[in-house]
Amino acid sequence: MRPASGSIIPFPAALKKNMPANILNLPTYAVLAVEQNEHDYHVNVEVKQPPTRCPHCNSDHLVGFGRREQLVKDLPMHGKRVGMYVSTRRMQCRACSKTFSEALPDVDEKRAMTKRLVTWIGRQAIKRTFASIAEEVGIVESTVRSVFREYVNELEHHIRFETPRWMGIDEIHLIRPRGVITNIANNTIVELLPNRNKTTVERYFYGLEGRDRVQYVAMDMWRPYRDAAHAVLPDATIIVDKFHVVRMANDAVESARKATRENLTVKQRRALMHDRFVLLKRERDLTDQERLLMEGWTLNYPLLGEAYRLKEAFYGIYDSATADDAHDAFGDWYRSIPHGLHGHFEPLTKAFQNWMPEILNYFEHPITNAYTESLNNLIRVMNRLGRGYSFEALRAKILFAEGAFKRTNSRPKFERRAKQRLKDEMMGYGVPGNEMDLADVQIIEKPAKAPREKTGSTSAPKNYGVDISTLARLIEEGEV
Numbered sequence: 001m002r003p004a005s006g007s008i009i010p011f012p013a014a015l016k017k018n019m020p021a022n023i024l025n026l027p028t029y030a031v032l033a034v035e036q037n038e039h040d041y042h043v044n045v046e047v048k049q050p051p052t053r054c055p056h057c058n059s060d061h062l063v064g065f066g067r068r069e070q071l072v073k074d075l076p077m078h079g080k081r082v083g084m085y086v087s088t089r090r091m092q093c094r095a096c097s098k099t100f101s102e103a104l105p106d107v108d109e110k111r112a113m114t115k116r117l118v119t120w121i122g123r124q125a126i127k128r129t130f131a132s133i134a135e136e137v138g139i140v141e142s143t144v145r146s147v148f149r150e151y152v153n154e155l156e157h158h159i160r161f162e163t164p165r166w167m168g169i170d171e172i173h174l175i176r177p178r179g180v181i182t183n184i185a186n187n188t189i190v191e192l193l194p195n196r197n198k199t200t201v202e203r204y205f206y207g208l209e210g211r212d213r214v215q216y217v218a219m220d221m222w223r224p225y226r227d228a229a230h231a232v233l234p235d236a237t238i239i240v241d242k243f244h245v246v247r248m249a250n251d252a253v254e255s256a257r258k259a260t261r262e263n264l265t266v267k268q269r270r271a272l273m274h275d276r277f278v279l280l281k282r283e284r285d286l287t288d289q290e291r292l293l294m295e296g297w298t299l300n301y302p303l304l305g306e307a308y309r310l311k312e313a314f315y316g317i318y319d320s321a322t323a324d325d326a327h328d329a330f331g332d333w334y335r336s337i338p339h340g341l342h343g344h345f346e347p348l349t350k351a352f353q354n355w356m357p358e359i360l361n362y363f364e365h366p367i368t369n370a371y372t373e374s375l376n377n378l379i380r381v382m383n384r385l386g387r388g389y390s391f392e393a394l395r396a397k398i399l400f401a402e403g404a405f406k407r408t409n410s411r412p413k414f415e416r417r418a419k420q421r422l423k424d425e426m427m428g429y430g431v432p433g434n435e436m437d438l439a440d441v442q443i444i445e446k447p448a449k450a451p452r453e454k455t456g457s458t459s460a461p462k463n464y465g466v467d468i469s470t471l472a473r474l475i476e477e478g479e480v
């Protein structure tokens, strides 16, 4: 065991001038002595170059005026915390008689920390809990938090995501529901909003660069989203994804199923084994055995059979070729709802009526996101690690994860794969042609060439946001 008091290792005077083994690797400082114990390094240093000019009058007529010791935290090293004890020179100017302390190079202006430590904490704070960083560096957690906030502010200035032309607004549950803004064409996240309020969404829309270029906003049926889009993105077409609508038909079947079961005996219920699983299946996917089961249930519980038929018929509305056809098909379908099922299907019929234009827009612009599965993966891993992080930290983790950005010209070595994947994605959308986005895809297919900026003002590569599946993988692997 090392004695707790530590041991002082003075450097020979001859080495001081040209310190080859500068333990700190900070060239602007001379290391005078190193002391260590089990947990910490205490490094005595001084600034290599004494001041030559008075900061008040710029005279070079300076004399020493004593020293004072300042403790500056530095990067942890060899698993130990590092404190630099700077023997700071006090000087007096002979010309103006004022005294001053020498400036400390490479030290943060606001904190008793080296700049490199501040940078390191910022990057670490995206990956780890504040508490673990505070412990490793030997500072308080609130300092980590404040460094993190500044770091994120800095990132916000440097990392700019392209405003999606096809924007998605989805929900992600991190402690409470949050709004996720996505780029549907690129399967990326471009923003995480603290809540789903209209004002929050509006403020985000207002801040978008080139918001008038947003063509489509795909959303679930959440009124504040629609209100915000109407107010701030009046030219964008709002689309309710098929997925959000048809799952309400499943909910209706589920409601009818539960109501049916309520009045049954235990024996009768047993005959309805696996009913939920079978009833939620699409008809074309039923096995012969399930088909037989279904026929039996329909005979005994006609309303259940009717609910199933209605659900399937509702899916059928989505086979309509045009919005007009879909509108008519919905009318026919609505009139076919038997009396006993109106209540169960009411949430769906109400939603359809309240969101008719947006739901029908889907038939003219069948934009659908291809990332639902990756987003669910992401939500799962985020929830697992979410404890101990603030919303700001989780947001930064999502938005500023190194290695998850989707850029047009960042993947030349994987050209063939990227090409294939993009084509698959494009086919997945089934979206009518869109000049701008097709142009973007063109650029990705030739990654060797730098993309030409339409604005012409900047040569920075485009950043389309955080690739959802890459991010989920990085978090899973503990890389973020």
Ligand SMILES: [Zn+2]
Pocket (backbone or CB within 6 Å): 054, 055, 056, 057, 058, 059, 093, 094, 095, 096, 097, 098
């Ligand atoms: Zn002076």
